[in-house]
Amino acid sequence: MDRSSSTEMYIPMPTVSSGHGLEIGSDIYCFTIQFVNICFVGSSKNGWVLIDAGTPKSAQKIINEAKNRFGEDAKPKAIILTHAHFDHIGSIFELLEEWDVPVYAHILELPYLTGKKNYPIPDTTVDAGLIAKLSPMFPTEAIDLGNKVKALPSSGTVPNMEGWKWIHTPGHTEGHISLFRKNDRALIAGDAFVTVKQESLYSVLTQELEIHGPPKYLTPDWDSSWESVKLLEKLNPTLAVTGHGHPVSGEWLSGNLSMLSRDFDKIAIPKQGKYVQK
Numbered sequence: 001m002d003r004s005s006s007t008e009m010y011i012p013m014p015t016v017s018s019g020h021g022l023e024i025g026s027d028i029y030c031f032t033i034q035f036v037n038i039c040f041v042g043s044s045k046n047g048w049v050l051i052d053a054g055t056p057k058s059a060q061k062i063i064n065e066a067k068n069r070f071g072e073d074a075k076p077k078a079i080i081l082t083h084a085h086f087d088h089i090g091s092i093f094e095l096l097e098e099w100d101v102p103v104y105a106h107i108l109e110l111p112y113l114t115g116k117k118n119y120p121i122p123d124t125t126v127d128a129g130l131i132a133k134l135s136p137m138f139p140t141e142a143i144d145l146g147n148k149v150k151a152l153p154s155s156g157t158v159p160n161m162e163g164w165k166w167i168h169t170p171g172h173t174e175g176h177i178s179l180f181r182k183n184d185r186a187l188i189a190g191d192a193f194v195t196v197k198q199e200s201l202y203s204v205l206t207q208e209l210e211i212h213g214p215p216k217y218l219t220p221d222w223d224s225s226w227e228s229v230k231l232l233e234k235l236n237p238t239l240a241v242t243g244h245g246h247p248v249s250g251e252w253l254s255g256n257l258s259m260l261s262r263d264f265d266k267i268a269i270p271k272q273g274k275y276v277q278k
Helices: 059-070 092-099 107-113 130-137 201-206 222-234 250-262
Strands: 021-024 028-033 036-043 047-051 103-105 149-151 164-168 177-181 186-190 239-242
Touching: 028 059, 036 059, 036 239, 047 059, 059 092, 103 107, 107 149, 130 201, 177 222, 222 250, 239 250
Parallel strands: 103 149, 186 239
Antiparallel strands: 021 028, 028 036, 036 047, 164 177, 177 186
């Protein structure tokens, strides 16, 4: 397994939520690592799965939180990746050294996880905020997990997550996925949409609650991003954990997700940028 700056470069950007966890439903635990959310899904009795792997240099915090929640011998059955941007795979190597479990991602995301393809360079020209201007510091290099990473089943089932389905929600990345459980309509959205203005340093640091599309500076396909939000809105989720920002539920979620689906071009798509269709 070969590392890259995507798992080695520490980004000093804590938020008011960093290091805090929140129970979402009966068996979903959202834990914030600096400015990104990961999820522990399951229980100590029936086993659990980790969704995403946080930022670089955060493995020990994730391991310690797992022990606090599931006991000293805590070990997930698998790690599921919504996508392979640095803030979602940053501690994957250290976690695999500790746990040695399979990793799953969409087949279109595998080139970024097997050393074959780098992500596009962040777009600083989007009309956004200071983080967008600083985004070239974010690493976009592929990592190589070798045979540790596998494609998610084409059936839509999620290994070791009974009742959950993965949904292809491209746009932010080619192989971006979200996870949905029909019986309680719980959604783990990744970065298909977020609940903080991720381009604004002030909003990120304070975690001001707002509905937004995927981070503008790292989203190359806005048409697909809009279709992905429309797809998730049709699921009528009752609660959602997004990759950035606060978990949301109830009327706030339904009303704001409906608004985002309808007015995505006004709310989410930049007025300018390398990937904006004129």
